[in-house]
Amino acid sequence: xxxxxxxxxxxxxxxxxxxxxxxxxxxxxxxxxxxxxxxxxxxxxxxxxxxxxxxxxxxxxxxxxxxxxxxxxxxxxxxxxxxxxxxxxxxxxxxxxxxxxxxxxxxxxxxxxxxxxxxxxxxxxxxxxxxxxxxxxxxxxxxxxxxxxxxxxxxxxxxxxxxxxxxxxxxxxxxxxxxxxxxxxxxxxxxxxxxxxxxxxxxxxxxxxxxxxxxxxxxxxxxxxxxxxxxxxxxxxxxxxxxxxxxxxxxxxxxxxxxxxxxxxxxxxxxxxxxxxxxxxxxxxxxxxxxxxxxxxxxxxxxxxxxxxxxxxxxxxxxxxxxxxxxxxxxxxxxxxxxxxxxxxxxxxxxxxxxxxxxxxxxxxxxxxxxxxxxxxxxxxxxxxxxxxxxxxxxxxxxxxxxxxxxxxxxxxxxxxxxxxxxxxxxxxxxxxxxxxxxxxxxxxxxxxxxxxxxxxxxxxxxxxxxxxxxxxxxxxxxxxxxxxxxxxxxxxxxxxxxxxxxxxxxxxxxxxxxxxxxxxxxxxxxxxxxxxxxxxxxxxxxxxxxxxxxxxxxxxxxxxxxxxxxxxxxxxxxxxxxxxxxxxxxxxxxxxxxxxxxxxxxxxxxxxxxxxxxxxxxxxxxxxxxxxxxxxxxxxxxxxxxxxxxxxxxxxxxxxxxxxxxxxxxxxxxxxxxxxxxxxxxxxxxxxxxxxxxxxxxxxxxxxxxxxxxxxxxxxxxxxxxxxxxxxxxxxxxxxxxxxxxxxxxxxxxxxxxxxxxxxxxxxxxxxxxxxxxxxxxxxxxxxxxxxxxxxxxxxxxxxxxxxxxxxxxxxxxxxxxxxxxxxxx
Numbered sequence: 001x002x003x004x005x006x007x008x009x010x011x012x013x014x015x016x017x018x019x020x021x022x023x024x025x026x027x028x029x030x031x032x033x034x035x036x037x038x039x040x041x042x043x044x045x046x047x048x049x050x051x052x053x054x055x056x057x058x059x060x061x062x063x064x065x066x067x068x069x070x071x072x073x074x075x076x077x078x079x080x081x082x083x084x085x086x087x088x089x090x091x092x093x094x095x096x097x098x099x100x101x102x103x104x105x106x107x108x109x110x111x112x113x114x115x116x117x118x119x120x121x122x123x124x125x126x127x128x129x130x131x132x133x134x135x136x137x138x139x140x141x142x143x144x145x146x147x148x149x150x151x152x153x154x155x156x157x158x159x160x161x162x163x164x165x166x167x168x169x170x171x172x173x174x175x176x177x178x179x180x181x182x183x184x185x186x187x188x189x190x191x192x193x194x195x196x197x198x199x200x201x202x203x204x205x206x207x208x209x210x211x212x213x214x215x216x217x218x219x220x221x222x223x224x225x226x227x228x229x230x231x232x233x234x235x236x237x238x239x240x241x242x243x244x245x246x247x248x249x250x251x252x253x254x255x256x257x258x259x260x261x262x263x264x265x266x267x268x269x270x271x272x273x274x275x276x277x278x279x280x281x282x283x284x285x286x287x288x289x290x291x292x293x294x295x296x297x298x299x300x301x302x303x304x305x306x307x308x309x310x311x312x313x314x315x316x317x318x319x320x321x322x323x324x325x326x327x328x329x330x331x332x333x334x335x336x337x338x339x340x341x342x343x344x345x346x347x348x349x350x351x352x353x354x355x356x357x358x359x360x361x362x363x364x365x366x367x368x369x370x371x372x373x374x375x376x377x378x379x380x381x382x383x384x385x386x387x388x389x390x391x392x393x394x395x396x397x398x399x400x401x402x403x404x405x406x407x408x409x410x411x412x413x414x415x416x417x418x419x420x421x422x423x424x425x426x427x428x429x430x431x432x433x434x435x436x437x438x439x440x441x442x443x444x445x446x447x448x449x450x451x452x453x454x455x456x457x458x459x460x461x462x463x464x465x466x467x468x469x470x471x472x473x474x475x476x477x478x479x480x481x482x483x484x485x486x487x488x489x490x491x492x493x494x495x496x497x498x499x500x501x502x503x504x505x506x507x508x509x510x511x512x513x514x515x516x517x518x519x520x521x522x523x524x525x526x527x528x529x530x531x532x533x534x535x536x537x538x539x540x541x542x543x544x545x546x547x548x549x550x551x552x553x554x555x556x557x558x559x560x561x562x563x564x565x566x567x568x569x570x571x572x573x574x575x576x577x578x579x580x581x582x583x584x585x586x587x588x589x590x591x592x593x594x595x596x597x598x599x600x601x602x603x604x605x606x607x608x609x610x611x612x613x614x615x616x617x618x619x620x621x622x623x624x625x626x627x628x629x630x631x632x633x634x635x636x637x638x639x640x641x642x643x644x645x646x647x648x649x650x651x652x653x654x655x656x657x658x659x660x661x662x663x664x665x666x667x668x669x670x671x672x673x674x675x676x677x678x679x680x681x682x683x684x685x686x687x688x689x690x691x692x693x694x695x696x697x698x699x700x701x702x703x704x705x706x707x708x709x710x711x712x713x714x715x716x717x718x719x720x721x722x723x724x725x726x727x728x729x730x731x732x733x734x735x736x737x738x739x740x741x742x743x744x745x746x747x748x749x750x751x752x753x754x755x756x757x758x759x760x761x762x763x764x765x766x767x768x769x770x771x772x773x774x775x776x777x778x779x780x781x782x783x784x785x786x787x788x789x790x791x792x793x794x795x796x797x798x799x800x801x802x803x804x805x806x807x808x809x810x811x812x813x814x815x816x817x818x819x820x821x822x823x824x825x826x827x
Contacts, residue, residue, distance in 0.1 A: 010043035010133060013125040021122040022341030025170060027305050028122055030059060030160040033152055036125050037064050044132035045069040046143060052205045056185045057157040061205045064150040066131050068143040071104060078104050078147060082214045085367045086291060087435045089374050096367060103363040105355035108149040108215040108292075109348055110206070113192050115158025115183040117223035119299055119340030124152035126341070127348055138353060145356040149209060155191060155202060158183035166304045173659075176303025180602035180656070180665040186613040188606045190805060192220070195286035196443055196469065198404050199613070199806045207286065211406060216362040217255065217295060218287045219351050221344055224298040226308060228316045230270030230330045231343045232298040233259045236279040239450045243438040244279065244288045245369045251362075252279070252293045255354055259295070262350035268343055270300070270330030272319065280449070281465045282442050283805075289439035290406065291366045297347050299340045307336035376433040379483035383444045384418060386478055387426040390739065391518035393574040394809050395477045396498045399428055402443065402471075406436040409493050416488035421480070429490055443471040444479055449720070449772035459714035460774060466721025466747060468771030469807075473723045473743040476810025501570035506545070506579030509558055512566060513544070513578050516552040516737030519618060519809060520573040522816045526619040527569055528556055529593045536588035536827065537736060537820075544580050552736025554591075555584065587826065589733060594823035597625035597639040602656055602665040607646035607690065607801065614803040614812065620819065627655060628664075630673040635680040640823035642680065646691035646801050649699050674700045682791030686822025690815070694750045694797045703788055703795065704755035708778060717778050721747040722771025726761045726784050733821045734760045734787060734796065737813055743769055744784060744811050745804045751779060752799055757788030761814075785814060787821075794822065 016036050019026040028036070041049035041064070048065045055061050071078065081103045088096065109127075111120035128150060131139060142148075153159045165179045182188035187200060194203040210218075224232065234256030240249055256273050263271045277296060279285060287294045302308050312320070312332040319329055355362055389395040399409050410429040415422060430440050449467040453460055472479035501520075503512070515521050516537070529535055534557040541550050556562065556577075566577045598615070600608055615622050625635075625642065635642065644652065655668030669677065678701060681687050689697050695710075697703050709717055724746045728735035744761070751763075763779035773779075786797040802808065802815040 010040055010129065013129055021126050022119070022336070022338035024307055024336055024338070025305050027118060027163045027166060028125065029163040030153060030156050033121060033125060033159070034060055034062060037062060037128065037152060040064070040128055040132050045072065046132045047128060048072060052209055053201070055157050056201045059156045059160065061156060061202060062152065063209050064128055064152065066128060066148040066150055067104070067146065071144070071147060075147070079212055082106060085363070086214050086370050087374070088367065088371050100360060100363045100367055105146045105217070105359045105362045106149070106213050106215040107146055107217045107219065107352055107355050108151070108210065108213070109219045109221065109351070110151045110154045111221050112159060113154035113220070114189055114222060115155045115162045116178070116304065117301065118159065118162060118304060119223060119337055120221035120344050121153050121159055122337070123341040123344040123348070124150060127345055128152070142352045142356045145359040146352055147213070148352065149213060149215060151206070154206070155184060157185065162304065174661060176306040177661055178604070180604060180661055182604050182606065182609050184609070186609040188604060188609055190606045190610065193283040193465065193805055195284060196282045196401070196405065197805065197807050198401060204404075207404065210286065210290065214290055215287070215292045216366050217351055217355055218292050219295045219297065219348060221348075222296065222298045223301040223340065226300050226302065226310055226335065227314050228300065229272035229319050229326060230268070230300050230335070230339070231263065231272070231347065232275065232277065232296070233271065233273050233347065234277075234295060235274045236277050237274060238278065238452060240279045241282060241288070241442060243442045245372065245438070247365050247369055248288055248293050251365065252295065255293060255295055255351060258354045259347050259350040262353070263343065263346050264328050266346060268346060269328045270319065270326065271328070272326040274325045275318070276464065278464045280463060280467060281469060282439070283469060284465065286405070289442060290436060291369050295351060297344065299343050300335060302335055302337055302340065305337045307334055309334050370435050373435050373437055374433055376437055380432055380441070380445070380481045381485050382418070382429050382431045382482045383440070384423055384480045384482055385428040385430070386423055386480070387428070388424070389478055391476055393498050393518055393520040394475050396496055397809070398471050398475050398477050399496050402430065402440055403496060405439050407440045408434045409496060410490035411493055413489040413491060416486065418482040418486040418488070419484055429488065443469065445481065446470050446473070446770040460718055460720070460772065463720045466771070468722040468745070470723055470770040473769055474745065474808050474810060476742065498574055501573055501575040501577070503563065503566045503570060503577045504579060505563060506581060508581070509579035510582050511555055511557045511580050512562070513549055513580050514554050514575055516554055518574065519812055520575050521554065521737070522813060523619050524569050524573055524575045525554060525591070525820070528565070529591070531565060533557065533559060533562070535591040537591055537733065537824070538584050539587040539589060539826070542584040542586045544582070544584060545578055549584070551731060552733065553584070555580070555588065589821070589824045590827050591820055592640070592823045592825065594819050595638060595640045596620060596622040596819055597635070597642045598622050599642060599644045599652070600624040600626050601647060601651055601668070602627070602661070603647070603651050605645055605647050610805055611643065611645045611690070611803055614806050617806070618812070618816065627667060627669055627673060630669055630676055633676040633679070635676060636683050636685050639680070639685060641686045641688060641819050642677070643819070644687065644689045644693040644696060647693055649695035652693065652696045653700060681793040681795060684792040686794050686796065688796045688798065688815070688818045688822060690798050690803070691747070691749055691801045694799055697795050697797060701790065701795065703757070705757065705786060705788065705797065706753045706755070707750040708753050708782060709749070709751040712775070712778070714774070717775035719746045719749070719773050720771070721745070722773060723769045724767040724773070724779070725764060725769050726767070727764055728761050729759065732758060732760045732787065733824070734785065734814060734817045736817055742810065744800045744802070745808045746800055747804065749801070750799045752783040752786050752797065754783050754786055757786040759783040759785075760787055761785040796822065
């Protein structure tokens with residue numbers, strides 16, 4: 001930013017690009033958008049562009065800070081005001097009033113996280129230019145009272161992919177078509193479902209900015225289908241997640257209806273609120289637990305940048321007539337990227353206008369929210385995470401997730417008692433009376449989804465997303481809710497390191513044993529296999545070195561340099577290796593490095609992306625395998641295990657219809673591919689299916705297994721993304737390392753009645769732990785995971801998303817074990 005620079009030095013977006021943002025069949029790409037914002041940074045004292053970090057693919061992730069020149073000189077001061085008001089402990093009323101008086105309204109606008117929803121990324125250039133160059137009273141009021149954090153591309157990698165694909169097919173029959181791969185390396189459309197797990201690089205970069213500023217208003221700009229409203233804005237519909245402060249709920253409604261009013265006053269028809277979108281899951285709304293409101297905007301889409309015509313008969317019934325939610329309907333006609341840009345621009349400017357005009361109100365209510373948070377009373381008083389955990393490394397990971405979200409985590413310096421139970425020194429505590437205690441409570445408590453029905457006696461109203469998000473259950477961590485106030489000697493942890501593992505050596509050791517109960521144990525296994533070590537799993541329990549080792553204990557044979565390698569492994573893994581004086585004396589499974597193929601459909605499966613992400617995090621080598629490769633046959637030459645992620649049988653077998661994309665991307669396995677998969681398994685290979693992919697095995701392989709949930713009406717059986725208790729058979733290799741009771745995530749999942757195969761997991765009589773279940777009786781004593789012999793090979797049906805959005809760490813090992821077991825041999 002050059003002090004004293006003149007606006008004339010800044011080109012308009014149209015001058016820079018050679019076309020106006022929103023022009024038909026024209027798109028600015030990632031490099032052009034970044035370059036344009038850097039020109040604004042160089043040419044205006046109102047704009048400062050920061051590269052916050054690099055994206056998943058190594059591209060710049062930028063945020064533009066836009067405000068008045070005077071505010072720019074004091075940015076650190078305004079950030080400190082936000083931080084201090086967010087933690088008002090020890091703050092006097094007089095000091096609070098001064099900070100409110102001096103503070104600025106902080107607005108964050110995030111554009112096009114879903115990269116095919118490209119309109120906002122194009123609009124961002126015009127918005128930034130106008131704020132940098134115009135001097136009318138409203139712009140001046142905004143600049144003086146608001147600090148805008150503008151993320152022009154929330155998913156730069158995706159913008160690059162989408163624009164490249166669009167340009168490649170411009171003028172062809174595939175103009176404006178969907179890409180046959182995800183617009184993010186791993187997660188595609190799920191990249192805005194990561195706001196409490198923080199798994200993706202772009203999520204963490206956004207939170208880095210958010211936690212510096214704690215914006216009062218976050219405008220999250222999206223697009224939706226073409227046949228409904230032209231623009232959705234809040235209020236959201238019920239239910240709200242109950243830990244969201246009522247002040248924020250009212251502010252969401254106020255800001256949303258203000259935006260709708262402004263656009264309607266401008267003659268922009270088809271703006272609708274209070275429909276479709278709820279505010280239940282924190283996976284989409286980090287802001288609601290950190291003092292800010294999330295304003296979701298959803299504009300009607302076109303074919304990327306190609307205009308469409310929507311005739312009146314194609315419009316949905318609920319948008320054709322005037323209503324309290326939409327008093328000015330859109331009558332149909334031509335709809336273009338330019339229209340999206342215009343609506344997005346108007347919505348963004350309306351939000352900034354509101355924030356500027358009500359600056360003190362936004363800052364004061366922000367302060368009130370945190371005063372309530374730190375003075376919270378009533379149960380629960382705290383959650384205790386005992387240091388004794390089956391998977392301590394994952395418990396530490398969970399605590400670090402909370403800490404990344406601003407939650408304070410304490411550790412006990414001495415033994416203490418809470419709600420009548422004794423806890424040892426070293427246990428972790430999360431007190432609820434703290435600035436972001438609501439975020440902690442949301443993630444630690446069990447959800448009870450409210451019974452909101454579409455009609456009296458009718459089915460449960462379909463939630464917009466999943467309804468169970470209890471982190472301890474998802475991650476397999478023991479966390480104890482404590483209702484009553486207690487005393488404990490604790491210290492606030494500035495960081496939460498993972499304890500190192502240990503190696504207990506022995507003279508003349510035959511080999512070393514380690515556990516099977518943690519995800520770190522699996523990473524250790526992969527590292528030792530990679531270095532060529534001989535690994536077994538014990539098929540039963542055995543006695544050695546003065547202790548009892550359970551079935552599934554991992555064993556590595558002695559080899560030169562092994563002790564050095566084990567000591568290297570424990571540098572970053574919480575794994576305990578124990579020397580064994582002799583072989584265990586029980587049957588064992590020889591664990592071979594699995595040659596794993598992950599099926600990739602050209603339908604751009606998010607679950608396939610999440611699967612790859614999880615496999616990479618836990619150091620599994622794999623290859624992606626496509627329809628054409630499967631149709632070639634000879635799969636056993638290259639693979640021991642083939643994994644089908646969560647996708648429908650029709651997607652796997654039929655794929656995309658002919659003519660929808662270039663020919664190489666259409667079709668599925670077809671009859672030939674199905675036959676080759678069958679031959680692969682019969683010849684000794686293993687097929688592992690996740691969740692709904694079980695339908696392929698049931699229908700295409702004709703297994704003697706029935707999905708009893710298939711065809712059930714929602715009044716009979718409905719589980720909208722909930723956490724359920726299951727009973728594993730811990731003598732089966734796929735369940736090695738688990739306790740008798742574990743938790744899985746159930747979402748659009750099959751329920752197996754087995755006429756053949758081995759039931760590894762079954763449902764007890766009462767299974768719901770967090771979320772909602774209709775028709776729980778259908779689950780009783782049915783199977784959630786089956787191991788079915790098939791010729792010389794096997795089919796493993798994992799009837800739930802074991803790796804769901806990289807959240808369900810507690811069930812990862814069902815998938816990991818199935819992969820290893822599929823390639824194992826019994827000695």
